[in-house]
Amino acid sequence: MPARTGAQFLAGLRDGRELWVGADKVGDPMDHPALSGAAMAIAGVFDLQHEAAASCLMPDPETGEPIAVSHMIPHSREDLVRRHAALEKVAEFSVGLMGRTPDYMNVTFAGFAGRCDEWAINGNEEGAANLVAYQKLMARQDLSLTHTLIHATSDKGRGNTPTGLDETQLHKVEETSNGILVRGARVLATLAPFSDEIAVYPSQPMPNAAGGHALSFSIPMDTPGLKFLCRDSVSLPKNSFNHPLSGRFDEQDAFVIFDNVEVPRDRVFIDGNLPVYNSVMSRSWRANAMQQTMVRAQTKLEFAWGVACRMAETINASDPVTMGMLGEIWTFAELARAAVHSGEQGAMEYGNGAWFLDERPMAALRAALPFWFPRVNEIIRLIGSHNVLATPTAEQFADPYLRPLIDTYIRGAGNVSAETRARVFRLGWDFAGSALASRNEQYERFYLTSGARNQQGAQMRADRTRADRLVDRFLDEGL
Numbered sequence: 001m002p003a004r005t006g007a008q009f010l011a012g013l014r015d016g017r018e019l020w021v022g023a024d025k026v027g028d029p030m031d032h033p034a035l036s037g038a039a040m041a042i043a044g045v046f047d048l049q050h051e052a053a054a055s056c057l058m059p060d061p062e063t064g065e066p067i068a069v070s071h072m073i074p075h076s077r078e079d080l081v082r083r084h085a086a087l088e089k090v091a092e093f094s095v096g097l098m099g100r101t102p103d104y105m106n107v108t109f110a111g112f113a114g115r116c117d118e119w120a121i122n123g124n125e126e127g128a129a130n131l132v133a134y135q136k137l138m139a140r141q142d143l144s145l146t147h148t149l150i151h152a153t154s155d156k157g158r159g160n161t162p163t164g165l166d167e168t169q170l171h172k173v174e175e176t177s178n179g180i181l182v183r184g185a186r187v188l189a190t191l192a193p194f195s196d197e198i199a200v201y202p203s204q205p206m207p208n209a210a211g212g213h214a215l216s217f218s219i220p221m222d223t224p225g226l227k228f229l230c231r232d233s234v235s236l237p238k239n240s241f242n243h244p245l246s247g248r249f250d251e252q253d254a255f256v257i258f259d260n261v262e263v264p265r266d267r268v269f270i271d272g273n274l275p276v277y278n279s280v281m282s283r284s285w286r287a288n289a290m291q292q293t294m295v296r297a298q299t300k301l302e303f304a305w306g307v308a309c310r311m312a313e314t315i316n317a318s319d320p321v322t323m324g325m326l327g328e329i330w331t332f333a334e335l336a337r338a339a340v341h342s343g344e345q346g347a348m349e350y351g352n353g354a355w356f357l358d359e360r361p362m363a364a365l366r367a368a369l370p371f372w373f374p375r376v377n378e379i380i381r382l383i384g385s386h387n388v389l390a391t392p393t394a395e396q397f398a399d400p401y402l403r404p405l406i407d408t409y410i411r412g413a414g415n416v417s418a419e420t421r422a423r424v425f426r427l428g429w430d431f432a433g434s435a436l437a438s439r440n441e442q443y444e445r446f447y448l449t450s451g452a453r454n455q456q457g458a459q460m461r462a463d464r465t466r467a468d469r470l471v472d473r474f475l476d477e478g479l
């Protein structure tokens with residue numbers, strides 16, 4: 001099947017999955033008010049790839065059918081530049097507010113398949129072959145994937161990864177005639193209601209864990225025994241004036257329980273093989289997947305700068321403090337753009353013919369963004385002050401009694417109409433102050449592990465040769 005349309009994507013969500021939103025067990029996301037807006041948005045992403053086919057689609061290297069460019073295994077810097085253009089189109093669609101649009105997992109699995117040699121170690125040749133076959137299927141069926149990498153937290157004193165066998169965490173129970181039976185919990189499956197399948201793969205190495213926790217696989221969302229508990233919705237009724245963002249971009253996050261789930265043999269990529277589990281994410285995943293996440297983040301920062309500028313202009317706020325804060329957001333956006341550009345210019349072959357970005361600028365950006373995004377929200381709220389809350393609704397604008405009063409008293413500076421003023425500040429509040437904004441801030445702080453951990457890891461992995469040479473010059477001087 002070639003790249004899907006939005007209608008085909010929505011039809012695929014109507015299966016027997018067990019998805020809980022509050023007390024509701026949801027069959028079809030389109031039937032639930034908390035989910036329908038975002039379902040339509042992801043459908044829009046599928047339609048977009050046909051509308052912008054020149055940027056977003058490419059021929060499958062084997063069948064010639066059109067597939068999403070995000071499924072491409074990059075073999076050159078030019079391939080990465082081409083992939084950038086496709087990722088940017090998708091990022092612009094949600095102005096970076098949906099972090100897990102399907103291209104995130106497309107890029108991740110393209111990288112895994114491109115470096116299948118990293119998976120085919122320590123006797124895992126069959127798992128690696130399954131992975132390569134699955135990535136082709138994923139591209140050809142144009143699947144939307146959620147994923148869960150993190151062990152559920154009960155007692156942080158016991159560490160972030162299991163010691164020995166922890167029956168509450170996802171683990172293998174036994175072999176079956178068709179594959180393996182797994183049980184336990186994992187967090188946190190963003191995009192779960194809008195996905196066809198769920199993928200499990202490693203995050204942190206687990207030096208002290210039992211082999212039964214070392215699992216990687218992908219299975220359909222309606223596989224018996226899979227249960228998804230969605231967090232409280234931050235979606236608001238679809239109304240592009242009142243809630244320009246909250247009505248469409250709540251991508252959801254779900255706690256996942258694997259309650260005796262059978263995984264077919266051909267969908268297993270790691271089966272209790274700790275050396276593979278503990279090594280496979282450490283070499284080229286970051287250099288590959290960060291292109292999608294950072295193109296998205298850069299797009300979001302540029303949007304934030306645009307919104308903040310419009311807010312200031314709407315009320316003619318041109319004081320030095322406001323200008324300085326606008327400059328702060330612009331600096332973040334420009335540094336992010338420069339880091340992605342630098343990463344792409346420094347791209348190289350990582351092995352097996354697969355090309356990914358220079359990891360260094362991406363690691364620095366990854367460590368900075370969990371601190372930049374909360375500051376961006378703070379700036380938008382500081383510039384907005386009370387104005388983000390003095391915003392008549394669409395219904396109030398439509399009221400013939402209220403409209404003349406609103407037009408007279410709640411207008412902007414110069415020629416800025418009351419309606420434009422309300423639109424601008426509603427956009428600012430929906431971005432930086434709404435429930436969606438709060439969830440998104442949490443996302444930016446944690447979706448690639450916390451900023452604190454990323455700062456530690458980035459500098460511990462960095463090449464210190466030159467830094468040492470600069471310092472040693474002074475330490476090695478004679479007395």
Ligand SMILES: Cc1cc2nc3c(=O)[nH]c(=O)nc-3n(C[C@H](O)[C@H](O)[C@H](O)COP(=O)(O)OP(=O)(O)OC[C@H]3O[C@@H](n4cnc5c(N)ncnc54)[C@H](O)[C@@H]3O)c2cc1C
Pocket residue numbers: 100147148149150153187188189190191253439442443446447448449450451452453456
């Ligand atoms: C909105 C959202 C969406 C997510 N989506 C997904 C998803 O789709 N798939 C998925 O698999 N996971 C997802 N996650 C989970 C995410 O990967 C984890 O939250 C992340 O890895 C952080 O782990 P943690 O929550 O256990 O927090 P921790 O890493 O334990 O951090 C919690 C706090 O402890 C501090 N801390 C802990 N250890 C250290 C340390 N060694 N040094 C310094 N500080 C430390 C941190 O700074 C932080 O403030 C999502 C999380 C969020 C919030």
